[in-house]
């Protein structure tokens with residue numbers, strides 16, 4: 340077989356296999372695995388990400404910030420948590436747009452947190468901080484958070500069911516979580532229902548939608564509302580990190596969490 344025919348055959352197999360891989364979820368799982376092992380969150384990867392992400396994600400972050408602001412302004416001094424805050428662009432934008440808010444970025448990667456903290460210091464915003472933690476173990480007190488937000492992080496979470504239980508634990512009863520993820524890596528509606536059940540939540544508390552876009556629709560939004568469910572969740576899915584006494588705002592960041600080395604589990 341000459342080279343041209345070989346390439347033609349290869350392309351034909353690719354065209355046949357790709358839609359099937361996408362439909363079966365294989366492509367999504369493959370992408371998730373590659374992304375999780377990419378080393379993106381080691382120092383050099385984090386710096387690269389911080390540099391180039393705004394070019395690609397500026398529009399998403401702006402849209403998400405608008406969504407979060409519209410939820411947050413319902414509360415007088417809202418507490419907003421960004422899970423998997425990375426180099427901090429979204430958390431900083433929200434903190435800037437809602438000066439009355441306190442915004443806490445949570446991320447397991449020290450390299451990401453350092454970049455985020457440096458940006459916060461440069462912007463002189465006093466209402467934003469970045470702490471070490473995982474979506475599955477958030478170092479914040481129960482029922483103190485008005486809005487949880489997350490962008491492009493969920494497909495990295497090793498245990499999304501524990502993360503849902505944790506989100507339900509930290510949200511106030513009228514709080515809401517908005518989790519945005521890349522469509523090609525995001526969990527399906529049935530996977531999300533399974534996570535919800537494992538987390539002790541009513542699957543109806545979780546909604547998944549593909550967001551509208553101009554030419555393509557690259558993002559998925561998962562909404563989690565826990566009205567009336569938080570107490571049940573604590574009973575069925577206890578989590579190990581508890582912060583004893585909430586501060587007046589209803590949120591507590593443990594001392595030393597800022598450097599986060601004790602909780603560093605990146606690269607597990």
Ligand SMILES: C[S@@+](CC[C@H](N)C(=O)[O-])C[C@H]1O[C@@H](n2cnc3c(N)ncnc32)[C@H](O)[C@@H]1O
Nearest residue numbers: 380423424425448451473474490491492495496
């Ligand atoms: C692709 S980056 C997204 C960063 C940022 N949210 C953004 O939109 O630019 C994914 C982030 O999720 C974080 N991450 C990975 N595993 C996590 C977990 N279990 N819980 C919370 N965040 C996690 C990574 O450290 C990384 O900063």
